[in-house]
Amino acid sequence: MISMGRHAADSDDEAEVDDADRVTVPLGGVTPEAPEATEAAEAARPPGSRPQPGPRGRHAHPDDDDDEPAATKREGTTAADLRLLRTDPALRSRVAAAVVVPFVVYVVILLGIGRMDAFAVWVWIPLITAGIGGGLLLDAAHSKEKKAAG
Numbered sequence: 642m643i644s645m646g647r648h649a650a651d652s653d654d655e656a657e658v659d660d661a662d663r664v665t666v667p668l669g670g671v672t673p674e675a676p677e678a679t680e681a682a683e684a685a686r687p688p689g690s691r692p693q694p695g696p697r698g699r700h701a702h703p704d705d706d707d708d709e710p711a712a713t714k715r716e717g718t719t720a721a722d723l724r725l726l727r728t729d730p731a732l733r734s735r736v737a738a739a740v741v742v743p744f745v746v747y748v749v750i751l752l753g754i755g756r757m758d759a760f761a762v763w764v765w766i767p768l769i770t771a772g773i774g775g776g777l778l779l780d781a782a783h784s785k786e787k788k789a790a791g
């Protein structure tokens with residue numbers, strides 16, 4: 642016997658409803674606004690102005706009403722790292738070397754001890770080493786950039 646989940650089984654406390662007893666309630670049709678009303682509303686607004694905001698939703702934050710422009714957004718860390726890598730070729734080559742060298746050393750060590758079959762078991766070591774090395778170089782570049790700017 643196949644057991645049914647608790648929501649799939651018929652409940653004893655609910656009355657049975659036949660298909661003939663079911664009632665379909667039609668939803669109100671959506672009527673488009675008359676073109677004249679839309680044109681009149683746009684004509685009343687001065688050119689170049691913003692349209693009036695709609696009603697606030699129940700999840701709106703009180704600060705959402707501010708018409709002031711948002712403060713200058715701070716650049717995210719990933720975006721800042723990518724900007725540094727795009728603009729500084731020397732940093733780009735140092736980070737690439739910091740990522741590639743641990744894997745080359747790892748492969749050379751595995752070839753030297755004759756255990757290439759264990760490559761996947763210990764691959765986390767050069768992976769972590771590469772991430773730390775690249776991150777340290779990027780952090781150093783960011784601090785150097787801050788000192789130069791301020």
